[in-house]
Amino acid sequence: MKKKLIYIILFMSLFEGVAFSQTIKVVWRKKVMVDDMPGNYGSQYGRMLHLKNDHWLAAYTVSVNAGYRKDPNGGLRLQISESDDGGLHWKKISRIIDKGRDLDNAELIQLPDGAVLLACRSVRWQESYRLPVYQSNDLGKTWKRIGIIDANEGKPGELGHPDKGVYEPHFCFLKDGRLAVMYANEKHVTDKDSYSQIVSEKISPNDGKTWGKEIWVAYQPGDHLARPGMSVWTKMSDNKYIAVYEVCGPEKCNIYEKISDDGIHWPVGLGEKIPDQTGAPFILSLPDGRLIVTSNCANISSSSDYGETWHQTNRPWNLKKSYESDWTQAIWSALYQTGTNSICIITSVKQKNEAHQVEIRFGRINPED
Numbered sequence: 001m002k003k004k005l006i007y008i009i010l011f012m013s014l015f016e017g018v019a020f021s022q023t024i025k026v027v028w029r030k031k032v033m034v035d036d037m038p039g040n041y042g043s044q045y046g047r048m049l050h051l052k053n054d055h056w057l058a059a060y061t062v063s064v065n066a067g068y069r070k071d072p073n074g075g076l077r078l079q080i081s082e083s084d085d086g087g088l089h090w091k092k093i094s095r096i097i098d099k100g101r102d103l104d105n106a107e108l109i110q111l112p113d114g115a116v117l118l119a120c121r122s123v124r125w126q127e128s129y130r131l132p133v134y135q136s137n138d139l140g141k142t143w144k145r146i147g148i149i150d151a152n153e154g155k156p157g158e159l160g161h162p163d164k165g166v167y168e169p170h171f172c173f174l175k176d177g178r179l180a181v182m183y184a185n186e187k188h189v190t191d192k193d194s195y196s197q198i199v200s201e202k203i204s205p206n207d208g209k210t211w212g213k214e215i216w217v218a219y220q221p222g223d224h225l226a227r228p229g230m231s232v233w234t235k236m237s238d239n240k241y242i243a244v245y246e247v248c249g250p251e252k253c254n255i256y257e258k259i260s261d262d263g264i265h266w267p268v269g270l271g272e273k274i275p276d277q278t279g280a281p282f283i284l285s286l287p288d289g290r291l292i293v294t295s296n297c298a299n300i301s302s303s304s305d306y307g308e309t310w311h312q313t314n315r316p317w318n319l320k321k322s323y324e325s326d327w328t329q330a331i332w333s334a335l336y337q338t339g340t341n342s343i344c345i346i347t348s349v350k351q352k353n354e355a356h357q358v359e360i361r362f363g364r365i366n367p368e369d
Contacts, residue, residue, distance in 0.1 A: 024290055024302035026343065026363040028316045034081060034090050034346065034358040037062045042355030043079070044348040045332040048087070049108035049116065056083040057140045058090060058346065059106035059118060060358045068100045068124065076102040078120060080140045087344060087360055096134060096143050098122045109171040109179070116140055117208050119149060119169040119181060126160030128153050131169050131183055133208040147209045149202055152187050162189055162196065170232050172241070174263050179204045182217060182243065184229030195219055197227040199245050203264070217266045218245055218258060225249040228256070228270060230280045232334075235263065237289040242307055244274065244281040244293060255281045255295050257307050274310055277301060279327060284335035284343065286365075294345060297323040298330045316345050316361045331356070341365045 035043040041063035049057045058081045065074035077097050081090040096103060096118065105121045115137050122130040131149035136142060150166045152159060159165065167184045174180050185200040199218035202211040218228035226249045233243035241263035246253045247270055255278065258271035274281070279296030286292070291303040293310070298317045301310040317330040333347040343363050348356040 023304070023311045024292060024313055025366050026292075026300060026313050026316075027367050028314060028361050028363045030088075030362045032088055032090075032360045032362070034058050034360060035060060035062070035079065035092075036357040037064070037079075038355075039063055040353075040355055041076075042348075042351065043358045044356045045104060045106065046346040046348065046358040046360075047106050047108055047334050048336050048344075048346055049110060050336065050338075051110060051116070051139060052114060053139070054084075055139070056087050057081070057108060057116065058083070058358070059108055060348075061104045061106065062095075068102065073099045075100060076104055078103045078106050078118070080118075082140060086338060087362070093141050094136075094143065096120075098132070100124070101128070105168045107169050107171055107181075109173075111179075111207050112177070114139075115207075117146075117171070117179075118143065119171065119208075121165075121167045121169070123165060124156075126154075126163060127156045127158065129159065129165035129167075131166050131181075135208065147204075147211065149181055149183065149211050150185070150187075150200070150214070162186070164189055166200075168230050172233050172235065172263065174203065175235075175239070179207055180263060181211070182231040182233055184231065185214075189224075193221075194224040196225055196249060197229050199228045199231045199243070201264075201266075215264065215266075217243060218247075218256070218270060219268075220270045221268065223250075226251060226270060232282050233263070234283055234285045236285045236291070236306055237287060238306055240306070242283060242285070242291065243271075244283045245271075246279050246281060246295070253279045253296075255279075255293070259307060272307075274301065274307075276310075276312055278323065280332055282334045284337060286337065292335055292343065294333045294335055296327055296331045296333070298333075314363075316363065317347060317349065326350075328356075338362065341367070 037043040046060040068075040080094045107119045118134045130151040133147040134143040169183045188195040201215040231245040255274045256271040277295040281295040284292045
């Protein structure tokens, strides 16, 4: 009996922290519209944040003017909405404006003291690229810029052909509590060892006000055409970090992954390909260890072994055309956990007038369990 008990303990120790369910089935249910901004652009690129008071924030991009090229005070803006009922209803509470520039790629995180940070890209195309950080001390109602993650400044047209910008910031806390961010970086295209684009990381010692040296996360030595970008990363239940990102160029925007023990040191190269996912990925780590990934092709994949293998499950959005014939049907998605067995996806969904609107769809994980 004692020997049998030892075998059981050894067997269980091998699977400590690993989810036993091999696949995730998601049943997608209610749809909610966050914003249906009128116009040719509509609303796009929604990102959400679950606040400590149990409210939710959503930040997304809107076009309300002729654009900065026609209006000196114009440009894309970020709109912030709030929900106090779990994301079923939304109320607009603020906008962030950078006159004469396009804002996009909003990203949200809440600090331990309750302050909310928003990072984004702020551009004048081929001239000025910035990744500003804004802070709100009243849960999204007002915002103040507190820092710049990275930037590239030039004369009109100087930073084009090819573009030399920075884009798509995504926050994550490190194990020691410091705030870190990943982003797509084209600034190394003019280096002696040229890279069309890489995924970079920086760490802040003071909650987003200033940022440390650049860390290279995803790049392929000797390959100047590969374009890893649109990175999203998270800490898994095994205390390691996983990053997912598209690799455009010869890799055709397929999705890749890479794992780090500490979120600071990353293996060299492009990482491992995730099958059946293309363009602008997002990853969600569940408390039981399972991972869920989506991308612009609207597929949903899950992993029960920390990214070693992936299995597809139900799509939240039905594409009327093939992804290859129209990749803009359901784009810039993000995944969030809303309950013990509940998740949601926020997506820019294409409308009949070709504009997009930000929608959420709620899903139940393995509802028959």
